[in-house]
Amino acid sequence: MAIIKSVVNRLRHPVGAAGLALAVTAMAYTGYANIAGNAQAPSAFSGLTLTDDKGRDFDFASLSGRPVAVFFGFTHCPDVCPMTLHRLGFLRQKIGPEFDRIKIVFVSLDPKRDTPEVLKNYMEGQPVRVTGLTGTEADIAKMAKRFDVFHEVIRVPGQDYTVDHTASIFLVDKKGRRSGEITMDADESEYEKKLRQLLQGSTNLHPKNQI
Amino acid sequence: MFLKNAAIGLLLVGGVVSVPQIVRSDSASLQVKDAWANPTASGQSVAAGYFVVHNRTNRAEVLRGASSPAAQNLQFHTSSLVGGVARMRKVERFNIPAGGQLKLAPGGNHLMLIGVKQQFKVGETVPVTLHFNSGASVKVKLEIKNADKSSSSNGGHHGHH
Ligand SMILES: [Cu+2]
Numbered sequence: 593m594a595i596i597k598s599v600v601n602r603l604r605h606p607v608g609a610a611g612l613a614l615a616v617t618a619m620a621y622t623g624y625a626n627i628a629g630n631a632q633a634p635s636a637f638s639g640l641t642l643t644d645d646k647g648r649d650f651d652f653a654s655l656s657g658r659p660v661a662v663f664f665g666f667t668h669c670p671d672v673c674p675m676t677l678h679r680l681g682f683l684r685q686k687i688g689p690e691f692d693r694i695k696i697v698f699v700s701l702d703p704k705r706d707t708p709e710v711l712k713n714y715m716e717g718q719p720v721r722v723t724g725l726t727g728t729e730a731d732i733a734k735m736a737k738r739f740d741v742f743h744e745v746i747r748v749p750g751q752d753y754t755v756d757h758t759a760s761i762f763l764v765d766k767k768g769r770r771s772g773e774i775t776m777d778a779d780e781s782e783y784e785k786k787l788r789q790l791l792q793g794s795t796n797l798h799p800k801n802q803i
Numbered sequence: 804m805f806l807k808n809a810a811i812g813l814l815l816v817g818g819v820v821s822v823p824q825i826v827r828s829d830s831a832s833l834q835v836k837d838a839w840a841n842p843t844a845s846g847q848s849v850a851a852g853y854f855v856v857h858n859r860t861n862r863a864e865v866l867r868g869a870s871s872p873a874a875q876n877l878q879f880h881t882s883s884l885v886g887g888v889a890r891m892r893k894v895e896r897f898n899i900p901a902g903g904q905l906k907l908a909p910g911g912n913h914l915m916l917i918g919v920k921q922q923f924k925v926g927e928t929v930p931v932t933l934h935f936n937s938g939a940s941v942k943v944k945l946e947i948k949n950a951d952k953s954s955s956s957n958g959g960h961h962g963h964h
Contacts, residue, residue: 667844667847668847668848668849669891670841670843670847670849670850670851670913670915670916671851671880671882671891671909671910671913671915672882672889672891672909672910674841674851674909674950675909675910675950678949678950681949682952709846710844710846710847713844713845713846713847714844714847716844717842717844719949742887742888746890746891748891748893749893750876750878750893750917754891756888756889756890756891757888757889758887758888758889759884759887759888759889760887775884775887776884776887776889776910777884
């Protein structure tokens with residue numbers, strides 16, 4: 593197991609060993625046989641387990657075949673998280689109906705407060721259709737780690753707590769490949785450019801895909 | 804960051820000329836404009852409010868507190884983005900230079916309403932009183948609405964510190 597792990601770690605960095613990658617992909621990614629044959633990295637969502645805002649186990653496989661925009665936050669985040677949602681709302685107006693091909697996923701970093709019901713209420717008022725996900729702390733931590741998302745609970749005097757968190761939107765193409773990131777300080781033209789690229793499938797793949 | 808905020812401030816002020824909302828009280832030379840807050844979801848207990856204070860006096864002023872019947876506890880916060888990570892922290896007061904302005908906007912300085920008693924719904928207003936060090940207080944009404952484009956689609960209004 594340790595050997596496989598170290599191989600996986602090496603594969604995550606673009607070492608340029610395509611032959612090695614081909615040879616070991618099937619072994620390293622036995623859990624993802626459906627795509628391992630193409631010598632591709634596993635889907636960005638493989639092996640993740642979370643609950644959707646209707647209280648059901650979320651079917652991550654349902655994301656394959658669709659461009660996906662994932663971001664992390666919490667519903668008790670009154671300032672930054674609504675900004676991201678409103679910007680997506682503006683881009684939806686600008687890009688038009690095609691925008692709705694993008695599946696938007698919001699992952700709560702505050703499972704204690706963000707029950708499926710709380711998430712559902714929160715998502716209903718948003719300018720874009722968003723699937724809210726929550727889960728156990730461990731499952732959320734795994735999802736966050738997958739996207740290199742930092743998150744830390746901070747006590748606030750006079751208030752329970754807040755959560756510092758990476759506020760970027762992560763783009764995943766229809767083949768499940770990490771294909772870009774929109775940071776919170778991006779301007780509207782960058783949002784538009786990257787979302788259109790995501791829709792067209794003409795994205796720069798994240799190094800994690802370049803095995 | 805200040806320059807960026809100032810630029811966004813002009814945008815915001817420019818964007819709402821059709822509905823000038825100037826609320827004055829006992830201090831005619833402290834003006835609060837463009838006061839608003841996002842709607843809340845049912846069960847959501849916190850909200851953020853935004854406004855611009857114009858200090859038209861010839862002395863510096865300090866915004867030191869706020870009160871409202873709509874929430875249990877009102878604080879001032881600032882959000883910042885450092886290395887892609889958004890952080891929100893409490894601040895005790897905001898200084899407003901003589902002849903200057905204080906702008907609260909998404910992704911930066913904001914009024915934090917904690918323990919919101921009723922859901923904020925679009926079209927409603929929420930009364931808030933702002934308290935200043937000089938003893939002045941200004942009553943404002945936060946208009947509940949979704950962020951308009953100028954306040955939220957430009958990336959310049961987070962705090963780089
Ligand atoms: Cu806050």
